[in-house]
Amino acid sequence: MSELVREIARRAKEAREVISEYIHVTPLEESATFSKMSNARVYLKYENLQKTGAFKARGALYKVYKIKDEYKGIVAASAGNHAQGVAYAAKIFGLKAVIVMPETASISKIEATKSYGAEVVLAGRVFDETLQVAKRIAQEKGYYLVHAFDDPDVMAGQGTIALELLEQAGDFDSVVVPIGGGGLISGIASVLSTEKPEVRVYGVEPAAAPKTLISLREGKPVRVEPKPTIADGLVVKMLGHYTFQVIKETVSGVYTVEEDEIAHAIYLLLERGKVLAEGAGAASLAAIIHGKAPVRGDTTISIVSGGNIDLTHIYRIILRGLARAGRLARITGFVPDAPGQLRNILDIIAKHRGNVIGIYHDRTSENLPAWNAMVTITFEAPGREAINAILQELREKGYEFWVSL
Ligand SMILES: Cc1ncc(COP(=O)(O)O)c(C=O)c1O
Numbered sequence: 001m002s003e004l005v006r007e008i009a010r011r012a013k014e015a016r017e018v019i020s021e022y023i024h025v026t027p028l029e030e031s032a033t034f035s036k037m038s039n040a041r042v043y044l045k046y047e048n049l050q051k052t053g054a055f056k057a058r059g060a061l062y063k064v065y066k067i068k069d070e071y072k073g074i075v076a077a078s079a080g081n082h083a084q085g086v087a088y089a090a091k092i093f094g095l096k097a098v099i100v101m102p103e104t105a106s107i108s109k110i111e112a113t114k115s116y117g118a119e120v121v122l123a124g125r126v127f128d129e130t131l132q133v134a135k136r137i138a139q140e141k142g143y144y145l146v147h148a149f150d151d152p153d154v155m156a157g158q159g160t161i162a163l164e165l166l167e168q169a170g171d172f173d174s175v176v177v178p179i180g181g182g183g184l185i186s187g188i189a190s191v192l193s194t195e196k197p198e199v200r201v202y203g204v205e206p207a208a209a210p211k212t213l214i215s216l217r218e219g220k221p222v223r224v225e226p227k228p229t230i231a232d233g234l235v236v237k238m239l240g241h242y243t244f245q246v247i248k249e250t251v252s253g254v255y256t257v258e259e260d261e262i263a264h265a266i267y268l269l270l271e272r273g274k275v276l277a278e279g280a281g282a283a284s285l286a287a288i289i290h291g292k293a294p295v296r297g298d299t300t301i302s303i304v305s306g307g308n309i310d311l312t313h314i315y316r317i318i319l320r321g322l323a324r325a326g327r328l329a330r331i332t333g334f335v336p337d338a339p340g341q342l343r344n345i346l347d348i349i350a351k352h353r354g355n356v357i358g359i360y361h362d363r364t365s366e367n368l369p370a371w372n373a374m375v376t377i378t379f380e381a382p383g384r385e386a387i388n389a390i391l392q393e394l395r396e397k398g399y400e401f402w403v404s405l
Pocket of ligand 1: 054055056081082148149179180181183184185233234278280306307
């Protein structure tokens with residue numbers, strides 16, 4: 001085992017002493033539903049219930065504690081949970097905080113960060129520009145710039161999760177952890193490979209930002225341009241120097257998940273678990289239930305790392321989730337523009353217990369077939385079979401409809 005891994009594990013113990021006053025020991029619970037879906041015994045570690053809504057407060061608190069006597073203030077560049085973690089830590093230890101966020105940051109994240117008393121500066125359209133501004137402010141003011149992941153103290157702070165797991169869980173075989181810059185997984189894997197080396201630690205990242213998979217293949221941190229993803233907390237172009245080393249040494253496998261799989265996991269956590277997770281927070285469960293991480297037969301732990309999701313995203317995810325489960329459908333078709341036609345269609349939907357919640361009826365667009373209207377109907381349904389039966393009966397009665405959601 002490398003000195004780095006040993007040192008992070010050692011510091012994690014110190015971090016726990018320092019930060020325990022300011023954070024929650026988050027619950028660890030077994031899920032019968034997800035266990036059944038995955039042929040494994042699945043536990044969820046609810047870091048979405050952590051102070052600030054994500055695990056990030058852990059690493060930030062420990063780092064700020066360590067530098068608090070040398071600096072009057074701290075700076076961070078972040079559009080997400082790191083911003084809130086650092087702002088919270090600064091408030092706890094009485095330091096000033098300047099958080100630089102990209103100009104595109106959501107109002108809810110800006111407001112949440114300000115609520116901890118931090119000054120928010122909006123700068124840069126891409127993250128690299130934001131970071132440059134943060135570096136300049138740190139230099140001008142003599143403040144300390146807290147890195148989001150590539151710092152052994154930050155990694156050790158995140159590793160306190162693993163110390164909790166060792167106390168909360170009985171025996172377990174594996175832990176599945178989302179990877180952004182790799183601070184979270186590095187902390188957890190360092191502690192477990194020191195304290196319980198038989199446990200396998202698996203990493204998960206979006207297929208849209210596969211920097212870890214590619215870096216491990218190439219044997220060095222590689223810069224990978226990310227595509228947009230619902231798991232915005234996992235969008236990092238390149239792993240850090242330290243995080244790459246630790247991941248290479250301690251992580252048993254890294255797997256990617258698709259956008260649909262992440263959205264499905266968010267939906268299931270909400271519907272079945274009554275748990276609100278953000279995309280990054282649901283990624284590890286997505287890998288488990290969609291058979292990406294090799295945990296079949298394991299007692300495994302999914303780290304639900306955060307719950308700070310924009311409400312506009314949830315709305316779309318719920319709609320998609322309901323559609324996927326056959327509980328909501330939107331169908332579109334051409335209908336002869338004559339009295340009684342729409343009623344026939346609505347009767348068929350009602351017969352199969354569809355509950356119409358929206359109708360869009362277009363009879364004026366130029367590209368419609370002659371004497372036809374285009375109709376889009378959204379309805380709640382008891383399941384996929386009912387939707388298929390509705391489409392089938394519509395077809396039998398001469399109406400050609402297709403699913404449009
Ligand atoms: C909710 C959530 N999960 C996971 C991660 C990834 O953490 P790391 O960058 O330490 O790999 C982040 C990072 O911001 C996050 O906000």
